Amino acid sequence: MKRLSIILPAKNEAAALARLLPALRTAQPDAEIIVVDDGSTDDTRAICEAHAVSCLSSPYSMGNGAAIKRGARAAQGEWLVFMDGDGQHDPADVDRLLACLHEGYDMAIGARDWGSQAGVGRGLANTLYNWLATRMTGHPVLDLTSGFRAVRAEKFREFLYLLPNGFSYPTTSTMAFFRSAYPVAYVPIKAAQRVGKSHIRPLRDGLRFLLIIFKIATLYSPLKLFAPASVVFFLLGCLNYLWTFNHYGRLTNGSTMLWSAAVIVFLIGLISEQITALTYRRDD
Incomplete structure (x- = not known):
């Protein structure tokens, strides 16, 4: 025992x-x-x-x-x-x-x-x-x-x-x-x-x-949090683009900013995933 x-x-x-x-x-x-x-x-x-x-x-x-x-x-x-x-x-x-x-x-x-x-x-x-x-x-x-x-x-x-x-x-x-x-x-x-x-x-x-x-x-796993958030920003950008294109016939800054946020959030998640992997690395 x-x-x-x-x-x-x-x-x-x-x-x-x-x-x-x-x-x-x-x-x-x-x-x-x-x-x-x-x-x-x-x-x-x-x-x-x-x-x-x-x-x-x-x-x-x-x-x-x-x-x-x-x-x-x-x-x-x-x-x-x-x-x-x-x-x-x-x-x-x-x-x-x-x-x-x-x-x-x-x-x-x-x-x-x-x-x-x-x-x-x-x-x-x-x-x-x-x-x-x-x-x-x-x-x-x-x-x-x-x-x-x-x-x-x-x-x-x-x-x-x-x-x-x-x-x-x-x-x-x-x-x-x-x-x-x-x-x-x-x-x-x-x-x-x-x-x-x-x-x-x-x-x-x-x-x-x-x-x-x-x-x-x-x-x-940070990507499991950041990846869905990135997708949400991307889809919001697409919806905003469709609305503004139908009403004004052009791409607006709002859509561009949402797409940029999607890329940034995904990259943050990717970096966080690498940091997490290093955190749990064991040097036996």
Whole structure:
């Protein structure tokens, strides 16, 4: 049996950790458990000490993704499990994720159902992300943003340099695994109501989540985003030309600009595709 490390990023989650850590230790008695304290001001460290759990503390908050990277670097296990420290994830589901790694998958993700989404807005946003990621990769993506996942450590560490310090590490890591042809599995789970208040703020993080949509494309295949946009500009140019020719009998600057935009957008996509290929190039 490979040694397992369970990593929990936490910021002011002492109340949830007080219940989660003993349940997690009971479910996985032989696992290395690491709580990454992201600048907490509560009793997170004391709770970890009380349950004999390793705690990596930061003097200030660096972000959820930064906590994931710190934990992944410090973990000793060959298999890593990432769980939210807010009590949403059931320790009993860890074995279900690990079963997928036993079957040969490199990443197993806990896929939440609609009832487990944190509100209608978040549910609709996640549905959009899943649809777009499925279209981009050609594989069913059931929960792109789930923070509950099991991975092979050596594969996950290949992409640490790509992971952002914020909340979109699940999106980045999932698309990186698909791009590198590492098999990904989804395991249906039920997520409980979190303990305490969420650290995600719709107004503050709205633009950040909007950028996830573009990141999905650029992390996998930029041309799949830029090529259709180029075609749209080209067709708009053709429609504008037909309208102006019928009314004025000539070619206008509007059509020329739309056709030029089509060429420019396509070339940007082509260059982005080459950059993406270089990003995933490995020098073994």
